[in-house]
Amino acid sequence: MQFLGSSVIAFVPNWGCYLILMSQPPATSNSTLTLLWPYLAMIPGILIGMMLNYVFSRYWVFSPAKL
Numbered sequence: 001m002q003f004l005g006s007s008v009i010a011f012v013p014n015w016g017c018y019l020i021l022m023s024q025p026p027a028t029s030n031s032t033l034t035l036l037w038p039y040l041a042m043i044p045g046i047l048i049g050m051m052l053n054y055v056f057s058r059y060w061v062f063s064p065a066k067l
Helices: 002-023 031-061
Strands: none
Touching: 002 031
């Protein structure tokens, strides 16, 4: 349950970053950049989610049991 919870928590900034970047399209008339923008907008969100998943897994989900 901790793993599922941490994944859901890390999803929120991931999706939010993507939505923010998609709401602001590139300010260029380059058609290649315009076509690639949805994929390029995923990269920062993926990195944020990956870092949060690591931190949650390292320090909360799979942390050593404290007796």
